[in-house]
Amino acid sequence: MNPDLIVIGAGPAGMAAATTAADAGANVLVLDDQAKPGGQIYRAVEAADAKAEAVLGPEYMAGRPLAAALRSSAVTYVPDAAVWQVTDGREVGYSAAGRAHLVRAQQVILATGAQERPFPVPGWQLPGVMMAGAAQTLLKSSGLAAEGAVFAGSGPLLYLVVHQYLQAGVKVAALLDTTAGANRLPALMHLPGALRRWDMLAKGRRWMAAIKASGTEIVTGVSALKVLGEERATGLGYRVGTGPWREIESEHVFLHQGVVPNVNLSFAAGIKHRWDERQLCWHPVTDAWGRTDIDGLAIAGDGAGIGGALAAEAAGRIAALGALAELGRIDAAARDTQARPHRAALEREGRLRPFLDTWFRPADHFRVPVDDTTVVCRCEELTVKDLTDVMEIGLAGPNQLKSYCRAGMGPCQGRFCGLTVQELMAREQGRTPQEVGYYRLRPPVKPVPLSELALLDADDGVNDG
Amino acid sequence: MSETFDAIVIGGGLLGSAIGYGLAKKGLKCVILDEGDIAYRAARGNFGLVWVQSKGIGAPPYADWTMRSANLWGGFAGELRERTGVDVAHEQPGGIEVCLSEQEFEERAAKMATLAGHQGGRFTHEMLDRKQMLDFVPGLGPEVVGGSFTPHDGHANPLRLMRAMQQGLVALGSEIRTDSHALELNAAGGNVRVKTRSGTFEAPRVVLAAGLGNRDLAPMAGLDQPVRPVKGQIIVTERVRRFLNMPTTNVRQTNEGTVLVGASQEEAGFDLRASARVSRTIAARSWRAFPFLGRARVIRTWAALRVMTPDGLPIYDQSETMPGVFAASCHSGVTLAAAHADVYAGYVADGKLGDELVPLSAGRFDV
Amino acid sequence: MFKRIPSESTADAVVFDFEGRSISARAGDTVAAALLAAGETHFRTTPEKDRPRGPFCMMGICFDCLMVIDGEPNRQACQVLAADGMTVRRQIGAAEVGPDDPIPGAET
Secondary structure, eight states, rough: OOSSEEOOOOOOOHHHHHHHHHTTTOEEEESSSSSSTTTTTTTTTTGHHHHHHHHOOOOTTTTTHHHHHHHHOEEEOOOOEEEEEOTTTTTEEEEEEEEEEEEEEHHHEOOEEEEEOOOTTTTSSSSSSSHHHHHHHHHHHHHHHTTTTTEEEEEEEHHHHHHHHHTOOOOOOEEEOOOGGHHHHHHTTTTTHTTTTTTHHHHHEEEEEEHHHHHHHEESEEEEEEOOOSOOOOOOEEEEOOOEEEEEOSEEEEEEEOOOOHHHHHHHHTTOOOETTTTTTTEEOOOTSBBBTTTTEEEEEEEOOOHHHHHHHHHHHHHHHHHHHTSSSHHHHHHHHHHHHHHHHHHHTTTTHHHHHHHTTOOOOHOOSSOOOOEETTTEEEEHHHHHHHHTTTTTHHHHHHHHHHHHHHHHTTTTTTTHHHHHHHHHOOOOOHHHOOOOOOSSHHHOOOOHHTTTTTTTTTTOO | OOOEEEEEEEEEEEHHHHHHHHHHTTTTTEEEOOOOSSOOOOOGGGOOOOTTTTTHHHOOOHHHHHHHHHHHHHHHHHHHHHHOOOOOOOOSOOEEEESSSHHHHHHHHHHHHHHHHGGGGGOEEEEEEEHHHTTSSSTTOOOEEEEEEEEEEEOOHHHHHHHHHHHHHHHHHHHHEEOOOOOEEEEEEEEEEEEEETTTEESSSEOOOOOGGHHHHHHGTOOOOOEEEEEEEEEOOBBBBOOOOOBSSSEOOOOTTTTOOOOBBBBTTTTOOOOHHHHHHHHHHHHHHHHGGSSSSSEEEEEEEEEEOOOOEEEEOSSSSSEEEEEEEOSSSSHHHIIIIIIIIIHHHHTTGGGGGGGGGGGGGGG | EEOOOOOOOOOOEEEEEEEEEEEETTTTOHHHHHHTTTTOOEEEEEETOOOOOOOOOOSSSSOOOEETTTTEEEEEETBBBOOOOOEEEEESSSSSTTSSSTTTTTTO
């Protein structure tokens, strides 16, 4: 029996979309790759106690009512489900409990959220180096924190994690801030809008003040990084401006320079994307209801463009209302009326975004490494030099590059190299990132055992596509 | 204003790159006119077999041409590695077609007999029963009854091959222009003029090697290249420890350790979407042949459009109305790469196709 | 070293084997979290260049935490919940998927 609506992802956008649709009587299937709802931002929120709230902050707890609503709604919620394809005919391929399935729905909402932007620095592939989001995941899910770690990079999530560490009483060796001074002036142009959310700005300042007050070493204006160590990280080297290299010893290095939409599923579905020069990433092209250029496929949340958890929730509800109208469960007038408060929330959450995106824009040399021994494609172990050597043939784009040296052909499917490769090629060839384009992504966007594919359970009265 | 070269090759796929490389080796300054990053690019869908046993059954000229290429391949790969440093991972351990029923086995045996019949002693093969096959290929599933083996078969890395040939021709002073989709062909004095999206080019020799694009280009030179797309889908797994040294028609392990599983045939027009149901069919057959492969994880599927002629054989022609224009189409770009670079390019340089290719003219369709 | 923030959790410990070493995990830990808590960061060695790798993204998209878990290779340790009696090994090079293993699906 085909559901009315499939929601992919149980983060804020997915949970909000699924419950909104189910509460209006739609038959909803939710597929999520984690064991519990919450996505990344609200990871392990159902198990969070007062201690967790003290460490992680009150905003984190906003995930609890969302998760509770999901549980008590009439949705069919399938956790530990890896969605590996969505077709332009609204067929969703996923694996759960060792079996692969194809299910078709009338409407599909992709709510697969964001990932951390690649941060290629020499040695970033060594054991002991992780993304700051990984530190946060370990804290949320397992109450684990690395003593004496170095945090490096730029962006709200970085400062939040350091703050959470300090709230948990964990010593941080240093915070190395790579935020470019050159961003300040352009960011100030967005200050009027940002000041309308002075509450969020104030929160950020409180985090920084607390970090300073803790005595944690903070270094700003960091212009270069390299991980020290041969078989594992032993520390992080850094420079300030054109100054000399300095070192901080640590077995644990956490890197972060912003989040970007996780676009593998949306690209593989054939959805049209556009390059966003302010967020420096690809955004699926969506309308005010999250609808894409493919009938029946909508996207909500950070997967459509970075906006944060509350914006994701609002976008999820809006997309669900759009889907309900397409399903004929509500009329356009009801849809528009019910969407209004969520649109207001979206607008409110969006006020700080231009300022944040500009202030924390990662510097060119951190997005495209200058040191050509830096690994770019982690899966295939390819460096900047490996790639520029191939580019000398005179390549049409990243797909030709991919086919010649395997960049992007590993299991991560370009999630940690695609943006770097694209911008590297743009730099080498004097083209814009939009002109260069991105890897052509294909299903399965998550690996599927061959035996599961061979036994794929599909409603075979239906034609492909 | 035109740019003038000794030769123009329209199409930068396996066919065009091999021909361009061959011409460059002969001292001609060529330009390869290629499209953009996202184009049909049959080359990227090639399975990578250097395959003799399934070619030209009942068609001796094609069987001969294939065999000629297979025999040249070892030297071709060595020469490419020396010149460019790129190892195209060519191996020629022989090849197997696995049969999953007695009926398949009998049909295969009949085909092999036909091929051996007209090729005489030049084509060696053996029908192996299951027990014999287990000597070459481990872990065969219980449904495998046996299959055909020939020592002439092998495989190579088609993407490395593309890279090597292109690197080679650039190193020899020829050029590759991307985003140069060819729009028009005209005679221009003793030359042929090619108008593209990005500029105009002239040369006394022009090879149409544009794959599916040849269908529309060929008539401009009074030629006929009746090609149509036949979709093929391949699935590829994560790298696994080496278990398969001999390529089989539908399953081969690459030099990197990934396992390629193919291949399907669909008349689906220009639709390049990979289908989960087709993946299921491909995966299911390979799982029957190699049950342990079930644990390998599929990390990518892709579809490409084979350049298919009415009878599956290549088409080679030379224009009479626009002298200097040659046209070539095939779907076996890897198998024939050596012959294209080291024999065909010579014919183009000399201005005349060799006798061995005359039976492969499109004239054979005018019955 | 990773340290555990004390919590009110009364969940039982889970014990599994890593390369002959007995690892105690908190119920709900992924294999990756448990190994990090035990001070391990080298989870696999790469197939091409023999280089050590460990967990990186902790959200299932980097594929650097691939390990052999209960005999099955290419398992993402950050996505697998630690269980009592589990056997976990580093994955050295490419996944070992070979004909000597039990044939999958044989019981169906």
